[in-house]
Amino acid sequence: MREFDYRRALDVPGAVALLDAVPHARYLGGGTNLVDLMKAGVERPERLVDVRELPLDRIEPSPDGGLLIGATVTNSDLAAHPEVRRRYPALSQAVLAGASGQLRNMATVGGNLLQRTRCAYFTDLTRPCNKRIPDSGCSARTGEHHNHAILGASAHCVATHPSDMAVALAALDAVVSYQTADRPGELALADFYLPVGSTPHRETALPPGALITGVTLPAAPVATVSRYRKVRERASYAFAIGSVAAALDVQDGVVRDVRLALGAVASRPWRARTAERALLGRPADAAEFAAAADAELAAAEPLRDNAYKVTLVRNLIVAVLTELTEESAR
Structure with a gap:
């Protein structure tokens, strides 16, 4: 693993400022995906901004009767929350299906949304991958692809998104909140992930440097x-x-x-x-x-x-x- 700078943020503006100060920096939540990618040499951040101490670890009612879920809520706490289990059981089931108990104890809601594909060619630095190196090619199309995409793919990438939680959030019309250096913002989950097209390395519609602060589940009797x-x-x-x-x-x-x-x-x-x-x-x-x-x-x-x-x-x-x-x- 390459040398990198590590900073711990204590508030949201401070976290965004720490990230903006370095060209190649990443936010660190539970690290269950990012650290693995750093070990593989896929991610090479110059700075990690640890956001686990931010005051974003609560699940509480939203003004419209839905739920506000903070970005640093762990997957374990999300799955076990009584209101999630009662009002949005598909979300609790998806999180429990997603990983081992040890990983759920570390992984965060914000980090889960940003986890990257598990396509073997993405983490194999010896093989072309347009998601890792734009315009280098897609090894999966003619290689090992039995678990790859059948919908919405392109000639440039056939990888699938790995999150279980995000599938449930998509069905529940979730909205992702974020903060940049300039302003807060929101993205419906339907708009959060970009079509793969010819730019598979661009995965979300988040502005540069944006920090996910939470997810809102609207009130939905269904x-x-x-x-x-x-x-x-x-x-x-x-x-x-x-x-x-x-x-x-x-x-x-x-x-x-x-x-x-x-x-x-x-x-x-x-x-x-x-x-x-x-x-x-x-x-x-x-x-x-x-x-x-x-x-x-x-x-x-x-x-x-x-x-x-x-x-x-x-x-x-x-x-x-x-x-x-x-x-x-x-």
Whole structure:
């Protein structure tokens, strides 16, 4: 690991100033992703600004009846919070599915949103990777890609976003708050992650030097009947090969409201808006769920070895929505 400067910030303006003072600096939360990338030589910051002591570690009601989640709240505290479990169960389930207990104790909400892909070529400095070195090429397209993107990819990158938490936040219409040297700002999670396009190294719409300060979950009655389901290649401590976060409101056998997001299928959490539109006002049954899933996945462009994800995700959508329908009927 290369030598770097380390500073601990005690307030938000101080953290932003410490980062702005050095050209190549990074904020450090739990370090569960960044430190690994530093060891691999992918990240080479000149300064780390430790933000764990900032007063951003609370979960509290928002003015509109939702929840405000501070950026330094640990994943363990987020998953265990009574209001998260009661009002947004899919979020608690997603966080618990995301890593080992030891990692959840360290990882923060802000850091989770900014974790980078687990594509093996991204961390292999001997192989081309457009996300690591722009315009160098994408080794995954013709290499090992069985767990890569089927939606929203491009000729420049087929990597997937690794976060489970972000998939649930996408389904729940979360809003990310941040602070720059000039002003505070907000980004809907739907706008937070950039399409991969020809610039896969540009992953978020955050302004340069911005510090994530929190996430707001809007009040949403539909979210109380929600679920996160993850499929992985081993029983624990593995990244998804496909996942679904869903919330469903069924009245008299008809879908009145639905939220649906997919994980491990794109470079960002994939909000399944085509499927949502197809379901609104329709009967809540397996045939309709399958038709909506097919409409969403019609845009899929699988590679040589990952076409299985189309069937896997289709079946996941049907299964999770069916379970939520049965839960609503109790």
